[in-house]
Amino acid sequence: MSDSPLSLSQASCADDYDPNSMPVPQARALINQFLTPIQALERIHTRNALGRILAENVTSPLNVPAYDNSAMDGYAVRFTDLPTQGESTLSVIGSSFAGTPFSGSIKKGEAVRIMTGALVPDGADTIVMQEHVKVQGTAITLGSQHRLHQNLRRAGEDLYQGQVALQKGMLLRPAEIGLIASLGIGEVTVFRKLRVAFFSTGDELVSIGQSPQVGQIFDSNRYTIHSMLTRLGFEVLDMGVVRDDPVLIEEAFHQAAANADAVITSGGVSVGEADFVKEMLNKLGEVVFWKIAMKPGRPLAYGKIGNAHFFGLPGNPVSVMVTFYQFVRDALLTLSGQNPVLPLPTFKVPCITALKKAPGRTEFQRGILHTDEKGQWQVRVTGEQGSGILRSMCEANCFIILATDQGNVTPGSMVDVQLMQGLL
Ligand code: AMP
Ligand code: MG
Secondary structure, X not given: OOOOOOOHHHXXXXXXXXXXXXXXXXXXXXHHOOOOOOOOEXXXXXXXXXXXXXXXXXXXXXXXXXXXXXXXXXEEEOHHHOOOOOOEEEEEEEEEEOOEOOOOEOOOXXXXXXXXXXXXXXXXXXXXXXXXXXXXXXXXXXXXOOOOOOOEEOOOOOEOOOOEEEOOOOEOOHHHHHHHHHOOOOEEEEEOOOEEEEEEEXXXXXXXXXXXXXXXXXXXXXXXXXXXXXXXXXXXXXEEEXXXXXXXXXXXXXXXXXXXXEEEEEOOOOOOOHHHHHHXXXXXXXXXXXEEOEEOOOEEEEEEEOOEEEEEEOXXXXXXXXXXXXXXXXXXXXXXXXXXXXXXXXXXXXXXXXXXXXOOOEEEEEEEEEEOOOOOEEEEEOOOOOOOOOHHHHHOOEEEEEOOOOOOEOOXXXXXXXXXXXXX
C-alpha cells in the first residue's frame, strides 16, 4: 500500500483488499488514511481543561524550579569546608525556610540550617542531611564522604525557561493540568470538542419507558455508545432509534452528517440488510463495507458522508463495543486532535482456561485478569462468548486477543491481553 492518501474507491480497489475477509490491522490502516484532525480551537481556563486536547505547545515561561533549593531538611554548606577524612565543625549563622529565605551569604567555616524546598543561600553548594550532623548549640560537626551538590535541586532541572513543557496534541490529564498550573499559566488553547452523532437502527427496538411487545427488545446500544463517547470526552448528539425504512434512515444520515464531525450507527449492516443500507449510503457519500476477519463484530462500514466520518457498527451489543474499541476509538481520538494516540496496554499472561478458537480471524474474547495465590497475574475467560451476551463485557476487565492464525488455547499457554481499565 502506498503512503499517499487514497480515495475510498481507490482503497477498495487496492491489490490486497478483500472486502469479505479484511484483516483487522489492514482495516485500521485504511481508516487511518482518511482522518484529518479538526482545526477549530478554543481558549479555556486551565482548571476546565481536563480531558481536552492541547492545540499548541505549552512553553515554560520560567525555570522550574525557579531557584536552587534543598531536597532535604539539613544544613547548607560549602563543599570545600567538608573534611576528606575525620570530622569538621562549622558554625550555624542562620536558617532558610521554604518561603522565608536566608538573605546573607555563607563564608568559610559557616553553615545555614535549611528545610526542604527552601532557597539555597549564596555561597552554599551542598546540603548535608540533618541525620548526618551532630548539633552542639550553634555549632555542627559533620563527617566525610559527601558529594558536591548533594541533596540540591538546581534551578531549571525540571524545565528551563523557553523549553516546550507539553506538546500540541497531548491529552490533558491531572498531571498535565498540574504542570501547567506550576508554570503560572491560567488559560490554554485546545481543540474544540469533537461532535459525534449516533442512532440505532432496527424495527425490533423500543426505548426505555416503552413496553416491548413479542419480538421487540430494549435498545441498549444507544446507551453503550453514548457512554463510550462521553467517557472519551466528545460532544454527543443522540438521535434515537430509526426504523428500518430507507426514507427515514436517509433523512437521519443527512441530519447527522450536517451536525457532526462523525456519525455512528448500530445494526443494519449484516447480510440481508447490508445491501439496502449500502445502496443508500453510496448515494449519499463514499462508503466501504467490510467483513472484518474478526470475532465478534464481522460486518463494519466506514466512509464519509459530506465532511462527516461514518462508522456503521454491527447490531449485536458485544460486537458494538468490540468494534468501537478496536476501530472507532482511535479514529475519533485522531480526529479530535490527539497526537500520538496511544494504543491500549497489551501484554502476555498465562490463560488458565481452555479457549476454543478456529484459525482464520482475530478473536476478542472477554477475560478476567486476576492474581493467583503467589501474586502472579493470569487470565480466565468470562464464560459464554456469544456476541449478544453483554454480561460478558460487564464481568471482563480485559480482552483476550487471539491472533488470526491461532487455534485452540490449552490451559497454561500465554495469551495477549488488552486492559479495559479506564475504558469501561
Ligand atoms: P442487525 O445487524 O441489525 O441485524 O442486528 C443484529 C442483532 O443485534 C439483532 O439480534 C438485533 O436485534 C440486535 N440489535 C440491533 N440493534 C440493537 C440495539 N440498539 N440494542 C440491542 N440489540 C440490538
Ligand atoms: Mg437490524
